[in-house]
Amino acid sequence: MKRFKILLIVGDGLGDRQVTQLKGKTPLEAADKPNIKSILNSSIMGLMDPIGPGIVPGSDTSHLAIFGLDPYKYYKGRGSFEALGAGATLNEGDVAFRGNFATVDSEMRIIDRRAGRKIDEAADLVRELNDKINEIEGVKVRFYKGTEHRVSVVLSGDAMSDKVSDTDPHEVGSRVLQSRPIDSSPGSEKTAKIVNALTQRIYQVLSESPINNKRKAEGLPPANIILLRGASIHSELPKLKDYTGLKGAAVSATALIKGVSKSLGMEVITPPGATGGIDTDYMAKADAAIKLLESDYDLVFLHVKATDAASHDGLVSEKVRAIEMIDRVIGKIFDIYGTDLVLLFTGDHATPVELKEHSGDPVPILLYAPVNIIPDELGGFDERQARHGSLKIIGLNIINLLLNYSNRASKYGA
């Protein structure tokens, strides 16, 4: 019995609704998908509720579910995934914050919450912060560059807590907030105190930075503060290899998803040209996936953010194009690697392009297997056809389906 390799492709925010601009079709219906069409004769499909019917998933909670971990048990917040995705190594008990480089006046009033958003010198600023701020009152501090104005900040010390409020007031004109403990544990009080001292120290270092002097001279807003939000405490997750036997690798350019993948012990590849946006190099991702399939990985997870990015910006034709490019990715992988694998293609949630936000609608799911499968024999793969497919599942079911159809499942019982 041949054990097939598994290719899991997640189009972020893939699911959608009837779109006026597409004459009532969904983007998945409107997209030309010749490669998907060619494998329907050996596929089943259906609708999947990533967390549960009607529940609006985040990308992090949904990916945990898709990889078989109940988010209600394992999800501790976004900050630590972002930090891992930005390159941090985290230990149990580390507290990670999501941060923005921002611009404040001398009274710490916010002038620009993103310091112009595209900050060419972000890597240099992060380096300078890591050089000059190593610890605050015995707690180790590390900074990691994210995309654009984003930065992750990690605190490592004894008895730290993520039960502290944000310093980000989310409003131009407001002052940077004091972090406060949001429970009565000594760890929260200590952590809030460190966060406030750190914020002062960051302001001091960045205000005096020659990089910011140069930005000011060029008429750019100085990145003279980091606004912190979404504290989350790192807690080790079970590793995919341990609970499924699958050696996994991820191809992604999105910090959050890279972080989730790393948390599960997967190798993470971001090929040059992969951006996490609608301008990503799809074929570079396909090539990376092929290389991983050809090496000793059992499961290759290819994540495409473009579908979600287009949806949040309301770009209908870009979403259709992103789906068509995913179809080409599938075509390229099958052309070069061969069809000797199990493919699962779905979304982590719907982001209806007219809604521009995540929704709790079910998402279409397609499962191809080279043998082993009684096909659903439907004419196409989209939200409408998927209703007539044989799958009606939740995200937590996916890993078991993949193990089953790839001939890798173990019997439960005797």
Add this chain to the structure above:
Amino acid sequence: MKRFKILLIVGDGLGDRQVTQLKGKTPLEAADKPNIKSILNSSIMGLMDPIGPGIVPGSDTSHLAIFGLDPYKYYKGRGSFEALGAGATLNEGDVAFRGNFATVDSEMRIIDRRAGRKIDEAADLVRELNDKINEIEGVKVRFYKGTEHRVSVVLSGDAMSDKVSDTDPHEVGSRVLQSRPIDSSPGSEKTAKIVNALTQRIYQVLSESPINNKRKAEGLPPANIILLRGASIHSELPKLKDYTGLKGAAVSATALIKGVSKSLGMEVITPPGATGGIDTDYMAKADAAIKLLESDYDLVFLHVKATDAASHDGLVSEKVRAIEMIDRVIGKIFDIYGTDLVLLFTGDHATPVELKEHSGDPVPILLYAPVNIIPDELGGFDERQARHGSLKIIGLNIINLLLNYSNRASKYGA
């Protein structure tokens, strides 16, 4: 993004099976439903297991599930819901009993378990009981009139328990039973003792009541005892507003359902003419719902008992008529309020009219949304068509679906 209002219509015992008298159609199939038909082009449908596949729900457990509370966690018995529905205010730890006015002989042998069922003087009898019996051995006693022969009895005291047996032998000719503790806690022993003393006291008061002397003179059976059953201890439930953000109101004439709704913190309206029976004034309920939708309620719950009442009595054509009246209620609300709302129409369980009892069959469920929805494009709404719809859910999923399609859901995760 517009947040729609929500109209939830539950036809009690709506679900059914193939009915001989309807040539194999179900009552929902046989009913003429022009208003429902007119909204199918923007609706999805399916089958719902209120508790789980095959589980026969009570109306109380099912409504808890429909409102998002797991009955296995929150359900403590029917008595406290009935008492709340009859007008009681309950505190944590109060013990409520369902009661019947009944007729016994001088040896407390039952002559009529319902004292003739329709007791015109029930309100006066309850008033007399409340005047003459305030407490038994330090435990406060209150009586609340229900429909016909029904009465709720509430005991308030320290360390009371609902683990006591009924005094109702459920059999004519048997003697009123002694209540006994059914576990070994001191609270149960104490409560059983109070119940037995209370029963003696009730007999004494009612036997001497001039109201009963008048009844006897008129040849009517005296209502000279209250048979008690179904003790349940009151425990505060989570409030709908707190766990969903929805400000809710209920339109119902059924004590049990009114009690469940009150327990969840909802406003409860019983318009004049609403009876909880097949003779109810449907349009008065529609008007009440419209008024609530036009005020600041986010969710209006309209409960119709007639479908269940007809089913328990085996009245096929009355059940069909009740469904046709629900269709007219929907039409009237949409005509006057407009279609700018999310509608969910379902049953709390099946009560097959040939079975005359609740069953564990799945019930059909219809969800209309003015936008946001990819319709199921089925020709009608009934048990048979619903199998081909996209919904396949349990009762606990309903609230999340309503929040999602009314644009009121919060994202879980990032």
